[in-house]
Amino acid sequence: MKAVVNYESGNKKVELRDVEIPELGPKDVLINVQAAGVCGSDLHMYHDIQGFEVKRPVTLGHEFSGVIAEVGSHVKGFKPGDRVVSETPSYVCETCIYCRTGDYNLCPNRRGFGVLENGAMAEYVKSREAILHKIPDNVSFEKAALTEPSCVAYNAVAHHSQIRPGDYVVIFGPGPIGLMCTQIAKLFSPGKLLVVGTRKDQNRLELAKQFGADEVLISEEADVVQKILSRGDGFGPDLILDAVGISITLKQSIEAVRPGGQITKIGWGPKPINFSLDPLIQKAARLQGSFSHNYPMWEKVLLMMEKGDIDPLLIAKQYPISDWEKAFNEMDSLEQAKSILLPNQ
Structure with a gap:
């Protein structure tokens, strides 16, 4: 499958590559990505000026939505064909005090999509059932892909x-x-x-x-x-x-x-x-x-999108994944506020 990969350290060490479709564990789901947002942190990694650890090579992207293509053997709450959006922690330990009390975004062992685990600027991405949310019928994939930055803002304004x-x-x-x-x-x-x-x-x-x-x-x-x-x-x-x-x-x-x-x-x-x-x-x-977000915030933000209280899509421009470099550069130059990649175009 095609994926936007940050393949090594250094300025602009990113390219479109063919990579393997991820294999699922029992509690995992395979998502056919319909839309993936470009974050400022993706641009920082593009220029290798990020202030956090990166495990390269890595497929970029932690803001995404799509359709479930396959589910693991222990997945109960979702099925193929469901329209979903996923939170960003690809892995948390599930045993520390933060995981046990719902603040798993603060887990010291947290590994995020597109940074320490392969992300969603690709045709498919593997996620966990525990961090999936169903997309309301009147919310598009493109809008749903921006749930993550909306939750960052919600956490900062409404919670912290x-x-x-x-x-x-x-x-x-x-x-x-x-x-x-x-x-x-x-x-x-x-x-x-x-x-x-x-x-x-x-x-x-x-x-x-x-x-x-x-x-x-x-x-x-x-x-x-x-x-x-x-x-x-x-x-x-x-x-x-x-x-x-x-x-x-x-x-x-x-x-x-x-x-x-x-x-x-x-x-x-x-x-x-x-x-x-x-x-x-x-x-x-x-x-x-204020950092990241957790499950209840995602549910609230999706409800706010469904009601029309917020509309993150108003700040975004869409690109086929083959134009990923243009999407990065136009956002980097501040020509527009937000870029969204469409892996199936």
Whole structure:
């Protein structure tokens, strides 16, 4: 079968290859992939600038949906022909305290699709029954493939953040996660919702407006911290969501956040921050990390898609798998917010 493979370390060491269809264990399912999203982490691996361990060669892709082609001998809840979407942990130990209490996304032995296990930018992918969800009838495969980034945003906004109607909320970064955070934050009726990006983000900042941002700021054209503080009562945002992987946005977040407010950090970045956290302490503000998601969040997000409360497909452009390089490069250049590969085209 055809697969987009990151075959060794180094810049742009990715190509379309013929690989074997995976074999199933008793609790596994084989999914005929209908749509696979390109994540920012896939682009980081494409350029070999990721801040996490990678087991190469590896088929990329952890955002996907499809149709079950085959099930293992112990699978009871799914059958061939079911339309499904899969969570991202290809393997968890199932015995640590995090697995036993439902926070298996924090399992220290977790291995994710497209990083430490073969992923879904391929015609077929093997997943586990325990992490499958049925796709609502009115949700397309392309939209369902973006359940994963939607869940990342849901976890950050609805689970890890304290957000109330009327709050002043700022989002750094109008990438796919930042845009989904915008959609979800809007559901909480914030008093003001502001999104910060760069000149290169112009197209994506326009999407942020469509998703409910009251205002957007271009970082090169203003003193971002002063602009943020000039809104509202002058004390700063109640909540800042940092969906950027560079240290400057965290520094700006600490400078801008309201005393007693919260910063939720979502974006990854391997470089040291090189600045003091004393202002965070002085403000008695909370810095909260947010990573991945778990089963109940997927069920909630799929329900929200079914009802039309959120629509991640509005940020995406679709490509046949043969155009994977174009899909990567156009997303990498910020020409569009999100790329989706269609392995059967």
